[in-house]
Amino acid sequence: MADNHRAAGSDSQAVHHRAEQLDALDAILPFDRRDQLAALLTDDDVATLKHLAAEGMGENTLRALASDLGYLEAWCGLATGSPLPWPAPESLLLKFVAHHLWDPAKRAEDPAHGMPAEVEAGLRAERLLRASGPHATGTVRRRLTSWSILTRWRGLTGAFGAPSLKSALRLAVKASNRPRQRKSKKAVTVDILAKVLQACAGDRLVDVRDRALLLAAFASGGRRRSEVAALHVEDLTDEEPVRADPADKDSPPLPCLSIRLGRTKTTTADDDEHVLLIGRPVTVLKRWLSDAQIKDGPVFRRIDQWGNVDRRALTPQSVNLILKRRCKQAGLDAALFSAHGLRSGYLTEAANRGIPLPEAMQQSLHKSVAQAASYYNNAERKNGRAARLIV
Numbered sequence: 001m002a003d004n005h006r007a008a009g010s011d012s013q014a015v016h017h018r019a020e021q022l023d024a025l026d027a028i029l030p031f032d033r034r035d036q037l038a039a040l041l042t043d044d045d046v047a048t049l050k051h052l053a054a055e056g057m058g059e060n061t062l063r064a065l066a067s068d069l070g071y072l073e074a075w076c077g078l079a080t081g082s083p084l085p086w087p088a089p090e091s092l093l094l095k096f097v098a099h100h101l102w103d104p105a106k107r108a109e110d111p112a113h114g115m116p117a118e119v120e121a122g123l124r125a126e127r128l129l130r131a132s133g134p135h136a137t138g139t140v141r142r143r144l145t146s147w148s149i150l151t152r153w154r155g156l157t158g159a160f161g162a163p164s165l166k167s168a169l170r171l172a173v174k175a176s177n178r179p180r181q182r183k184s185k186k187a188v189t190v191d192i193l194a195k196v197l198q199a200c201a202g203d204r205l206v207d208v209r210d211r212a213l214l215l216a217a218f219a220s221g222g223r224r225r226s227e228v229a230a231l232h233v234e235d236l237t238d239e240e241p242v243r244a245d246p247a248d249k250d251s252p253p254l255p256c257l258s259i260r261l262g263r264t265k266t267t268t269a270d271d272d273e274h275v276l277l278i279g280r281p282v283t284v285l286k287r288w289l290s291d292a293q294i295k296d297g298p299v300f301r302r303i304d305q306w307g308n309v310d311r312r313a314l315t316p317q318s319v320n321l322i323l324k325r326r327c328k329q330a331g332l333d334a335a336l337f338s339a340h341g342l343r344s345g346y347l348t349e350a351a352n353r354g355i356p357l358p359e360a361m362q363q364s365l366h367k368s369v370a371q372a373a374s375y376y377n378n379a380e381r382k383n384g385r386a387a388r389l390i391v
Contacts, residue, residue, distance in 0.1 A: 040070040060226045068146035078122040087151050090159035100135040101172035137173050186336040188345035199329035206303050212288035213300050215281040221363035222346030225319040225339035231299040235260040255282040351379035
């Protein structure tokens with residue numbers, strides 16, 4: 001009995017030590033997941049993450065790696081009873097694919113097909129598993145990529161290029177037959193945005209923040225939630241006012257702000273990409289900074305139940321939850337919207353207003369013409385005559 005108590009105490013101390021180590025990554029890892037990650041990760045895992053941070057790995061990439069690593073450790077512990085081995089044997093990689101990409105029809109006939117019930121229950125208990133069917137192919141591929149990256153950073157060679165894994169992944173993707181889901185089922189176009197903004201039209205500090213966040217995210221080209229969360233006051237630069245109508249010298253001047261994005265999902269810090277914010281979004285953003293007395297550091301921060309502004313930035317997930325909460329308050333179905341709807345909504349709105357695609361892409365910073373054009377194609381189909389032959 002005494003040995004069991006000592007073992008439990010030792011485990012508790014180890015978790016507490018890892019939590020303290022993760023505090024050093026507070027600017028990168030979500031604070032509210034620190035304790036969960038500390039319980040899932042090993043000392044070597046935490047040391048690897050700290051090394052990657054010291055090497056200058058992008059915050060978004062490191063955050064994704066930490067999240068994937070935590071999931072992999074939890075899954076491996078439940079599936080094998082042991083921590084994640086480095087490097088992982090080919091058999092474990094194949095097991096991972098089999099547990100996450102499976103045939104729903106065969107699962108109906110054979111309950112043992114796919115992820116074992118006890119593994120699924122354990123992941124759900126840790127709030128790491130939400131999907132009721134096979135995983136999204138993109139999620140499985142991303143976690144395998146993260147696994148491969150972390151293996152290489154440890155100076156090891158894994159079996160990620162093995163023909164058996166590639167074949168299993170290809171066949172499993174076909175068998176799982178899971179349709180690709182939109183990141184946001186509906187785009188947040190200007191009409192939707194107006195309703196959402198009305199839901200936070202009050203004078204409370206949280207209302208001012210949410211208005212500034214939503215307007216800035218949309219008007220700056222539909223910024224990703226990670227970019228909104230990472231925005232700092234030092235990234236904002238006042239520009240000379242611009243005319244509301246550039247072709248009319250007598251049109252009223254509008255405030256203009258330049259936003260430096262630095263390293264994003266599709267850029268690097270060396271690109272020094274920036275976008276512009278003009279008019280009402282600038283005014284609302286400056287009011288938020290003034291009311292919250294924010295002079296440096298993160299622009300969008302947490303606000304506690306008593307109205308106190310935290311020093312820490314919102315997490316990307318918080319940005320998503322803010323939009324969903326405001327959609328619900330506006331009487332909209334929050335399940336249809338996510339933060340990515342601001343990005344798709346910006347391009348959809350630009351297409352509806354006849355703004356040339358290259359001009360919209362200068363603001364949205366899409367690197368893929370094909371991806372950006374898909375929003376334009378959808379808008380053109382709805383506005384075109386081809387689908388109106390019989391109405």
